[in-house]
Amino acid sequence: MKAFAVAAFVLAAVAAPSAQAADSVMLTGTIGSRAILIVNGSAPKTVAVGESFQGVKLVSLQSEQAVVESEGKRVTLRMDTPVSIGGGGSSGGSGNRIVLPADSRGHFMTQGLINDRPVTFMLDTGATTVAMSVADAQRIGLDYSKGRPVQVNTANGVAPGYLLRLRSVRVGDVEVYDLEAIVSPQSMPFVLLGNSFINRFSMRRDADQMVLEKRY
Template identity: 40%
Template sequence: MSKAKHFSILSLAAIFAFGSYAPLCSATDIDLVALSNGKAMLIIDGKPPKNYAEGAVINGNIKLLTVDRNHAVIEVDGKKQLLQLGRTLLQGSNDGGNKKVILQANELGHFLTTGQINGGSSLRMMVDTGATFLSLSANDAQRLGIDYKKGVLSRSSTANGVIQTYRVKLDSVKIGDIEILQVEASVQENELPFALLGMSFLNRVTMVREGQQMTLSKKN
């Protein structure tokens, strides 16, 4: 049985969003703690952990579709979401349609999430208010079909010195229910453990931090 890595991740966040989901009337707190033999062990709203088999209804409109060694796919109001080991919040919106996501700091104090770029496959990201642009590795850019070498050649100062980068503009960046169009990004040919969600995205949302929790809301 795989044990949970205690990452604390965004609402829909260690969730890989395959598509948007219908707003929930209230938040459902789901903690995926283990995966084994086609079953997922989940903690729902702080209740004792329980194993769910593929096809099981987890909670009302949430259904467990499939399980493999690394993640589980759930269905929320008919929309598929990928759930990884770690704490996940499904945050409903009942405040007049204001779209928001909630992040919980991990043990290192970092805010991690998963999002989509240009509607492609999902990508791990870390909130980085010190980064001017959303930053990607060349490998991630290629996987997402971004021809980054057509971008503007530039240089960037990093902890490892000055590196060559390419400035590009992304059609869209989506985190949970928040989608921002025409986001400037920087692609570097060095490896990155995850993309950096920099200020070219963060400047276009409202950020509120309370202790170990951060809420991102789309600006009207």
């Protein structure tokens, strides 16, 4: 496995296809009394209580929780956890398309879920599998010690790691199942979204966006 890339964390949007009704909504932060929302893969947008953005109305806001409404349906959002809402969405991760905008350093970052637990991903075609640190594995409750011991090439040389399979990985409303992953002792500020995930998609660069279309 190639050496892990290291880059500064930059918040970027979870992307889903555009629609009149909100398919995917995520709360990514707050600024005072305003929520920062990502709707159907939009750039993050600050919204005040009572205001609407792309068909989603912010009903109420607390420290790390918001209530939004779309087409008469209300849902509670928790920080960095994508939620499907409205007539076009599905909570089962049945979408097929991901669009990731490049950050100022050219990296493709996104929030997502591993086994229904929130993580920060960086798309990395140089990583053989989904790859994460021991700290991230522990945080999401992954018992990596049951994985197969392997040798991992890191920036600091060869280190022991664990190869295992993830039940599911989700980005926006796109979910894939039964993926290989490696847990490494190297400290990383995010999870590498490597080729065990990428190979399930056709991938193309469109200006400053990376578009992934699910193949299976």
